[in-house]
Amino acid sequence: MNQQNNRSGGQQQIQAPLYEALLAYRERKDASFHVPGHKDGEAVRQSEGRYGSAAGYPLARMMELDVTEITGTDDLHHPEGAILEAQRLAAAVFGAEETFFLVGGSTAGNLAMILSACSAPGDVLLVQRNVHKSVIHGLMLAGARAVFLAPRLDPASGLATIPSEATVREALARYPGAKGLLVTHPNYYGMGASLAPLAKLCAASGVPLLVDEAHGAHYGLHPALPASAHGQGASAVVQSTHKMLGALTMGAMLHVQGGLLDRTLLRQRLAMVQSSSPSYPIMASLDLCRCQLASSGPAYFESALATADKLRRGIRELSRFGLLAPEPGASGADAAYAIQDPFKVVIYDAAGIWSGYQLQTLLEAAGCVPEMSDERYVVLALGPGSRLQDANRLLKALKELSKDDVSTWNIANKEVQASLKQADKGNKPGAELEPVSSPVRFSLRPIAAGNIESVPLSDCAGRLAAEMVVPYPPGIPILYPGERISEQRSLQLHQLRDSQAKCQGVKDVTLSTIQVIIKDIEESREFLVERS
Structure with missing residues (x-):
C-alpha cells in the first residue's frame, strides 16, 4: 500500500478534532464536578503563592486540557465522536485501514497484538529472538508457546536485524498451526531489510505478520524515509509516535489492515491492557501530530533530513570516528542490513579506544545527550525537532575529542581495546541460536x-x-x-x-x-x- 497516495480527508486533515474538543472544553470554563481532582489545574494554581507566581503555570495550563470521558470528549474504549474521527484521520495519513491510539506506548500495542493472535493458552507464535521485553511479557500473559527465529547478522557490525526469508519459510512449514509471526523492524540502531518477502510468506500461509515498528513511526511519510511495515503488507504494526515524531511520551499508534487479525478481539484486548482513564493530553498530542503531518506533507521532514545529512557529512570528515551504514550494494534478498533510518546516526570510536559507553559519557560532558550506547556504538536519534545548531554543537564536540592523541594512551588502554574486541564477539545475539527453535512455553x-x-x-x-x-x-x-x-x-x-x-x-x-x-x-x- 502506497501511503503517499492513501491520504484522504481533504480539508478535514488540517483539523485536529480531539485537540479542538479539548480547547472548546477549556474555553467553556464549566464548573467541574468530575475527575481529575486537580479541577482543570486549579489545585496547582492554588499553590503558586508557596512556590512563586510562575512556578506552576505551565503545568496548570496543561491540566486545563487533562479531562476525562465527559460529554464532548468521547471515550477511547468506545469511540463515537472526536476520538473516532481523530483515529480515522490518522489511519488515512499513515496508510492503514484502521488506527488505534495507544496511551501506554508501543508496549500496550505489543501486548494487545500478541493477546489477539494467541487467544488460547498453548498457541504457537513465531517470534524473532531479539525482541523488546514487552513481547516476552505478552507471551507470558498469553500463555503462548514461542518458536524463536534467529535474526540475521550484519557481518560488518555484528548487529542483528529481522530473520531471513528462508528461516521464516522453514518455521511456517514446521509449525503450520502457528498463529502468526512477530518481528521487530527497524532495530534500535535504525537498521533493517525488506519486510515484503516475510509479509508474502505470512499471507500465503494465512497468518498475520505482526511488526513492532516502535522506532519507525515516520517510515513511509517521505521519499527519503524507508517504507513502513504496513506499506509492505504487515497485518498489524505498532509505532511509538512519541519516539520519532511529535507526540507526548507514551503516545503511540497501532495500525491494522486486512482480515488476518480479529479486530473485535483486538479492541477487547486493548481495553484490557490500557488504562480505563486514558490521558487526554497524550491522545490530543497524537491528533495534533497527525494534523501537522497532513498539513505539511513531506516538507514536515525537510529541515530535519538536512540536519541529519549535515551531521553525517561532518562525521565522515573526522577519521577518529566511524559511521554505521549498509555496505554498498547491500540490497539483495539475503542482505541483513540494506536499510538505514536517516534519523538514526550511529557512531563509534574507529581507534578502538573508547567503548560506546565511554564515548556517550564524553559527549554528555560536552552537553550532547545521545539516545543510547552499547559496548561499541553510540546511537544519536534525530527527528522533526532537530536543529542545525544542535548538529553543529555535536560536531564541535566530536572535533575536540578527535584531537586526543591515541599514541599517548598508556598500556592500560590496551586492556580497553581487548575488551572491545571481546564485546564484538559477544554482541551477536543470533550467532549461537538455531534458526528455528522448538516451542518454548511461557506462563505467569x-x-x-x-x-x-x-x-x-x-x-x-x-x-x-x-x-x-x-x-x-x-x-x-x-x-x-x-x-x-x-x-x-x-x-x-x-x-x-x-x-x-x-x-x-x-x-x-x-x-x-x-x-x-x-x-x-x-x-x-x-x-x-x-x-x-
Missing part, C-alpha cells in the same frame, strides 16, 4: 524462591537463567527465565558488567552474580518456561 507462574540460587557470573555458562536480563536501553532481553546461558551470552554478560551497563530485571544490579535454577530442579521442569 513464578519460579519458586527455593528453586533459585545466585552464582558468580564466571560460573553461569550452561545454567538455566532464573531472571530476565534486560540492558536498558534498548530493552531487549539477553536472557529470559528458563533460557540456557550459552558461552556467548556469558561473554556478553561479562562485558555488560565490566561496562557498568544498566540492566533491568536482575537482582544483582552490579551483575557480579546472576540468578539461575538449581541444578536438581532443572530436570523437573518446575520453572517459568519449558520446552514443549
Whole structure:
C-alpha cells in the first residue's frame, strides 16, 4: 500500500478534532464536578503563592486540557465522536485501514497484538529472538508457546536485524498451526531489510505478520524515509509516535489492515491492557501530530533530513570516528542490513579506544545527550525537532575529542581495546541460536524462591537463567527465565558488567552474580518456561 497516495480527508486533515474538543472544553470554563481532582489545574494554581507566581503555570495550563470521558470528549474504549474521527484521520495519513491510539506506548500495542493472535493458552507464535521485553511479557500473559527465529547478522557490525526469508519459510512449514509471526523492524540502531518477502510468506500461509515498528513511526511519510511495515503488507504494526515524531511520551499508534487479525478481539484486548482513564493530553498530542503531518506533507521532514545529512557529512570528515551504514550494494534478498533510518546516526570510536559507553559519557560532558550506547556504538536519534545548531554543537564536540592523541594512551588502554574486541564477539545475539527453535512455553507462574540460587557470573555458562536480563536501553532481553546461558551470552554478560551497563530485571544490579535454577530442579521442569 502506497501511503503517499492513501491520504484522504481533504480539508478535514488540517483539523485536529480531539485537540479542538479539548480547547472548546477549556474555553467553556464549566464548573467541574468530575475527575481529575486537580479541577482543570486549579489545585496547582492554588499553590503558586508557596512556590512563586510562575512556578506552576505551565503545568496548570496543561491540566486545563487533562479531562476525562465527559460529554464532548468521547471515550477511547468506545469511540463515537472526536476520538473516532481523530483515529480515522490518522489511519488515512499513515496508510492503514484502521488506527488505534495507544496511551501506554508501543508496549500496550505489543501486548494487545500478541493477546489477539494467541487467544488460547498453548498457541504457537513465531517470534524473532531479539525482541523488546514487552513481547516476552505478552507471551507470558498469553500463555503462548514461542518458536524463536534467529535474526540475521550484519557481518560488518555484528548487529542483528529481522530473520531471513528462508528461516521464516522453514518455521511456517514446521509449525503450520502457528498463529502468526512477530518481528521487530527497524532495530534500535535504525537498521533493517525488506519486510515484503516475510509479509508474502505470512499471507500465503494465512497468518498475520505482526511488526513492532516502535522506532519507525515516520517510515513511509517521505521519499527519503524507508517504507513502513504496513506499506509492505504487515497485518498489524505498532509505532511509538512519541519516539520519532511529535507526540507526548507514551503516545503511540497501532495500525491494522486486512482480515488476518480479529479486530473485535483486538479492541477487547486493548481495553484490557490500557488504562480505563486514558490521558487526554497524550491522545490530543497524537491528533495534533497527525494534523501537522497532513498539513505539511513531506516538507514536515525537510529541515530535519538536512540536519541529519549535515551531521553525517561532518562525521565522515573526522577519521577518529566511524559511521554505521549498509555496505554498498547491500540490497539483495539475503542482505541483513540494506536499510538505514536517516534519523538514526550511529557512531563509534574507529581507534578502538573508547567503548560506546565511554564515548556517550564524553559527549554528555560536552552537553550532547545521545539516545543510547552499547559496548561499541553510540546511537544519536534525530527527528522533526532537530536543529542545525544542535548538529553543529555535536560536531564541535566530536572535533575536540578527535584531537586526543591515541599514541599517548598508556598500556592500560590496551586492556580497553581487548575488551572491545571481546564485546564484538559477544554482541551477536543470533550467532549461537538455531534458526528455528522448538516451542518454548511461557506462563505467569513464578519460579519458586527455593528453586533459585545466585552464582558468580564466571560460573553461569550452561545454567538455566532464573531472571530476565534486560540492558536498558534498548530493552531487549539477553536472557529470559528458563533460557540456557550459552558461552556467548556469558561473554556478553561479562562485558555488560565490566561496562557498568544498566540492566533491568536482575537482582544483582552490579551483575557480579546472576540468578539461575538449581541444578536438581532443572530436570523437573518446575520453572517459568519449558520446552514443549
